[in-house]
Amino acid sequence: MHDVDCVVAGAGVVGLAIARALALSGREVLVVEKANAIGTGTSSRNSEVIHAGLHYPPGSLKARLCVEGRERLYAYCGEHGIAHRRTGKLVVAVEPDQLDRLRAIQTNARNCGVGDLELLTRSEAESLEPALTCAAALLSPSTGIVDSQALMLSLRGDAEAAGASFAMLTSVSGAIIETDGIRIDTRDADGEGFTLKAGAFINAAGLDAQALAGRIEGFPQNLVPPLWLARGNYFSLSGRSPFSRLIYPVPVHGGLGVHLTLDMSGSARFGPDVEWIDRVDYTVDPARSVAFYDEIRRYWPGLADDALQPAYAGVRPKLSGPGQPAADFIVQGPADHGAGQIVNLFGIESPGLTSSLAIADHVVDLLYPE
Numbered sequence: 001m002h003d004v005d006c007v008v009a010g011a012g013v014v015g016l017a018i019a020r021a022l023a024l025s026g027r028e029v030l031v032v033e034k035a036n037a038i039g040t041g042t043s044s045r046n047s048e049v050i051h052a053g054l055h056y057p058p059g060s061l062k063a064r065l066c067v068e069g070r071e072r073l074y075a076y077c078g079e080h081g082i083a084h085r086r087t088g089k090l091v092v093a094v095e096p097d098q099l100d101r102l103r104a105i106q107t108n109a110r111n112c113g114v115g116d117l118e119l120l121t122r123s124e125a126e127s128l129e130p131a132l133t134c135a136a137a138l139l140s141p142s143t144g145i146v147d148s149q150a151l152m153l154s155l156r157g158d159a160e161a162a163g164a165s166f167a168m169l170t171s172v173s174g175a176i177i178e179t180d181g182i183r184i185d186t187r188d189a190d191g192e193g194f195t196l197k198a199g200a201f202i203n204a205a206g207l208d209a210q211a212l213a214g215r216i217e218g219f220p221q222n223l224v225p226p227l228w229l230a231r232g233n234y235f236s237l238s239g240r241s242p243f244s245r246l247i248y249p250v251p252v253h254g255g256l257g258v259h260l261t262l263d264m265s266g267s268a269r270f271g272p273d274v275e276w277i278d279r280v281d282y283t284v285d286p287a288r289s290v291a292f293y294d295e296i297r298r299y300w301p302g303l304a305d306d307a308l309q310p311a312y313a314g315v316r317p318k319l320s321g322p323g324q325p326a327a328d329f330i331v332q333g334p335a336d337h338g339a340g341q342i343v344n345l346f347g348i349e350s351p352g353l354t355s356s357l358a359i360a361d362h363v364v365d366l367l368y369p370e
Contacts, residue, residue: 004030006367007184007198009172009212011035012043013148013353014345015204016155017360022202023162025364030196031164032186034171034208039152042206042349045282045314046232047261047272050074050084051351052142054091055251058111061329061362066351067113069358070142073151076357082150083264089143089246090125092134094298101250102138109140116141131242133301143246147264148353155356170194175201177218177340200341200367207280207317209346219339225330225346228318232272233284235292236311241268242302249299258295269311270296276322277315284310319347331359333366341367 008019011033023029035041050073056063077084093102106117118139120128125137156166169189176183182201186194205212213224241262248259260268270292289308296303319327330346337344343363352359 003181003197003199004028005198006030006200006202007032007172007182007196008202008204009033010204010206010208011038011156011166011168012041012204012206013039013152013155013356014043014206014348014359015202016152016159017356018202018204018363019164020155020159020162021357021360021364023159023164025368027200029159029164030167030198031159032167032170032172034169036169038156038166039149042314042316043152043353044148045312046148046350046353047234047259047269048145048148048263048353049246049261049350050086050144050146051354052089052109052116052140053112053114053351053354054105054109054117054138054140056112056351057328058108061331062351062355063112065329065355065358065362069351069355072357073146073354074144076154077146077151080154082154083147084144085264086141086144087245087262089140089248090120090129090132090134091138091140091248091250092125092132092299093136093250094134096135098250099136102136105250106138114140114142129243129245129247131300131302132247134299145246145262145264146353151353172205172212173215175216177216177342182216182340182342200343202363202367203342203344204348206348207315209317209344209348213344213346216339216342219342220337223332223337224344225319225327226321227346228321229277229280230316230318231275231277231281231313232316233275233288233313234269234271234311235284235289235308237268237270238307238309241266242300243268247299249295258292260296260300270308271311272314280315282313282315284313286310316349317347318349329355329359331362331366333363335366343367
């Protein structure tokens with residue numbers, strides 16, 4: 001039996017940020033990760049966008065942590081030499097009757113603390129991006145992109161420099177809430193078990209967060225929300241992108257539509273779409289490109305035939321299913337569940353990457369309020 005201040009389950013970008021924040025606060029931290037590397041799940045299968053915080057309900061965790069996290073992330077990347085760029089983003093109305101939706105997005109963003117959006121006419125938008133066709137657009141200058149792998153490596157390096165340890169290929173097989181801490185049973189890739197006692201346990205297991213919470217003896221299971229899985233498929237563009245900014249259509253239910261994002265080399269990719277699935281599967285069906293062509297050509301009619309290739313897919317841990325309103329992040333601390341020094345993070349999808357540093361500080365505050 002070994003003792004440690006904090007055990008973090010999950011070494012995605014949020015788990016890494018939490019481990020870093022806890023270690024920098026002077027806690028002894030152990031991160032357990034079932035994969036053989038950091039960030040192999042949702043954290044590495046997304047658009048790598050630094051979101052401005054336009055679409056979330058004012059006052060929600062997503063809105064607050066995104067706006068705070070965005071500025072924290074830009075500062076962190078600048079200080080640590082992590083590749084990133086404030087590309088800016090255009091949210092485009094492809095039909096005149098969508099103009100009211102653009103105005104509603106602008107009002108919502110302002111209520112979330114994002115006051116730098118500019119409503120552009122068709123000619124103004126198309127002068128910025130000549131390949132674009134639209135009726136109007138919102139310019140978001142605070143949106144950007146980041147090298148997510150470099151970010152995660154930096155967060156891990158910071159955590160280790162502050163004393164955190166990592167156990168890869170290790171999963172949490174169960175936990176028991178006891179009066180003097182949390183007993184945690186782990187299992188490595190060879191099936192060997194190891195038990196330790198932690199003062200605090202942070203469940204940042206992403207797609208596995210609900211299943212892991214279900215293995216915590218003494219935790220009220222009625223507080224574990226249902227999980228829906230939404231696969232987001234991405235297609236890459238052959239050749240160089242004619243756009244210098246990210247291009248987003250007005251949002252669709254379950255996501256932000258088939259948008260165009262850029263990587264640090266300037267290459268373009270499109271996605272994600274929303275495909276509801278019942279198990280984690282990262283297969284991209286090439287036939288889905290038909291719908292991609294249709295959606296993309298609404299704002300980029302010049303997209304050539306055979307220009308899209310299947311790239312990759314991500315699976316998002318949704319807390320709301322088809323036809324339901326989008327759910328907020330759930331970050332449960334001791335005051336929420338009354339079951340000891342445990343924090344569960346459920347439904348950490350977009351804007352989790354943008355929000356990661358702010359989420360980390362929020363978790364520390366829940367465990368160790370001043």
